[in-house]
Amino acid sequence: MRRLVSALRVPALLALALAATACGSETAATPQAGAKTLTVFAAASLTESFGTLGKQFEARNSGVTVKFSFEGSSALVQKLTQGAEADVFASADQANMDKATQGEVIDGQPSVFATNRLAIAVGKGNPKGIKGLADLAKDGLTVIVCAPQVPCGAAAKKVQQSSGVTLKPASEEQDVKSVLAKVRSGDADAGLVYVTDATSAAAKVDKVDFPESAGAINSYPIAVVKDAPQAALAKQFTDFVLSATGKQELVKVGFGTP
Incomplete structure (x- = not known):
């Protein structure tokens, strides 16, 4: 009888172990509650400074990941006007921001956050x-x-x-x-x-x-993209770039202040 009970226990214990493993795997694969991705289109010259500001913004906002697309401003405007999805656009000059505004892909009034030469x-x-x-x-x-x-x-x-x-x-x-x-x-x-x-x-x-x-001093404007998937978060990011902390990081690499 004892041998029969032991034999019955093995499959039962194995089934429990497999169930626990499956539950553990499911838990590990579950995304963090409230996780959000902020997509920022930014001029290539902002790569280093915005990379740092992005990490600082993530540290201040739990569950937020900042995803950057760094290219020439004209290429980014073209992508936006063709329907590319983004939350924030930061241009290396006013002319390309004006094109984005005229193309009706910008929400609100852009703000100049830095200058460059x-x-x-x-x-x-x-x-x-x-x-x-x-x-x-x-x-x-x-x-x-x-x-x-x-x-x-x-x-x-x-x-x-x-x-x-x-x-x-x-x-x-x-x-x-x-x-x-x-x-x-x-x-x-x-x-x-x-x-x-x-x-x-x-x-x-x-x-x-x-x-x-x-x-030939270039002004750098930033704005929230129209119909941004993360509009509220995009406004927070633009405010962060325009803040004293943002300006301090930009000045470190040689940007001028507007």
């Missing part, structure tokens, strides 16, 4: 001895700039027009990070980037400031 990125040690904007027009140099429709490209064009210096770029990139990457890799001798990008990449490139950049 151009600098020349060169290889470490400045092997070509570049001292200013005029040097970029010399023969024998491989110079990279942003495409005209991109904010850093529009600023480069404006600087050339006001200074009388005409550049012959080897390529025109779709965002400022692509310009910086070619300088870092040695594929370009120099590139016109934002001060903030050259500052963030100080371990890989050197920065050459030039006075003509003062004639």
